Amino acid sequence: MNVISTQRLCKSYGRTEALRDLDLEVRPGEVYGLLGPNGAGKTTTLRLLVDVIRPTRGGIALFGSPMSPRLRGRIGYLPGDLVLYDRLTGAEYLGFCGALRDRPDPGEATRLAKRLDLDLGRRTDELSKGNRQKLGIVQAFAHRPDLAILDEPTSGLDPLAQREFHTYLREYVDDGGTVLFSSHVLSEVEHVADRVGILLDGRLVVEDAVASLKANAVRELTFAFAEEVAAATFSGVPGVREAVQVSGTEVRCRVSGAVGELVRTAARFPLVNVTSHEPDLEDIFVHYTEGLSDVR
Incomplete structure (x- = not known):
């Protein structure tokens, strides 16, 4: 389920x-x-x-x-537009939230606040943006949802x-x-x-x-050869989206999926070096957003 x-x-x-x-x-x-x-x-x-x-x-x-x-x-919920009661301290705010729930856990709130280095004794109107966000995180997890x-x-x-919060999240x-x-x-x-x-x-x-998205995303491989090799040599190789002549002896290929056939093709020539740009989530995100713009 x-x-x-x-x-x-x-x-x-x-x-x-x-x-x-x-x-x-x-x-x-x-x-x-x-x-x-x-x-x-x-x-x-x-x-x-x-x-x-x-x-x-x-x-x-x-x-x-x-x-x-x-x-x-x-459910624990942290809204993007978090609003706090400015006259309450952090502890009072958490107590108020806990009273609205069936299973408050003050101990969990205290432990998480300590991990995030949040002073619960200060009024919320005295807190920086970062500390107000910490308080929002604590209230979302205080009842162990x-x-x-x-x-x-x-x-x-x-x-x-951020690092401490990511650790807590896992x-x-x-x-x-x-x-x-x-x-x-x-x-x-x-x-x-x-x-x-x-x-x-x-x-x-x-x-x-995430791993699957990265594995299937378009990546770039640049091949450096000891002598000139035409980019057209790689255009028909399975998985190659684009092959561009960077210089006389360098070819850059944009490829998705497995790269074995591309590497075997490159190995038929005097190969000096291979440089790979592995995609991250930002590359994937930009790829999809630009693709939508192109459709428009």
Whole structure:
């Protein structure tokens, strides 16, 4: 049973479609990263899942059931537009949040705040952006939820706090939790996510494991030869998308999938060196967003 399952989920604001026919599945015990440019539908998706807004049409199931007050207690939510009560200290704010839940765990909140170097004795209006974000993270995990839904969780965090949060996230999942989060920080998604989905114009255009996306992405190999070799030699090789003459003795190939046949072809000539540019998640993201622009 999936922790999150949506069926043709749509959200419209007047004539504007913010989300279109989203079929999303998040499995137990995984970290799922949701990517997309501004306005792609990421925040709309997360708000729909926690019942802050209602869908125009389509279905949502959490833990196999429709949203209910009982299910809300199993979810930790960090909104992208976090609002705090400025006259409360961090501890008072967490106490207030805990009183609204069926299973508060003050000990967990204290432990996580310590790990993130957050002073719970200070009033929230005295906190920096980064510390306000830390407090939002702590409240999302304070009751040890079964599912954490996080909108840009590391926004404003310094590198040390980000690293500690990523470590905590993996511990949380190893202990049985499930995470769905959105992010603009592609390196973060690549580092912590098991699977990733890319939203563009309200549609889920690609979804796969990070490793699979990278393995099937277009990469660049540059071959340096002892003598001139024509780029056309590689144009018909399986997997080669493009072959360009960089100089008389260098050829750059853009290739997807297995590169064995390309390397064997290059080895027929006096090969001096091979340089490979392995794609990262940013390359993949740019590839899909540019591809959509080309279609337009």
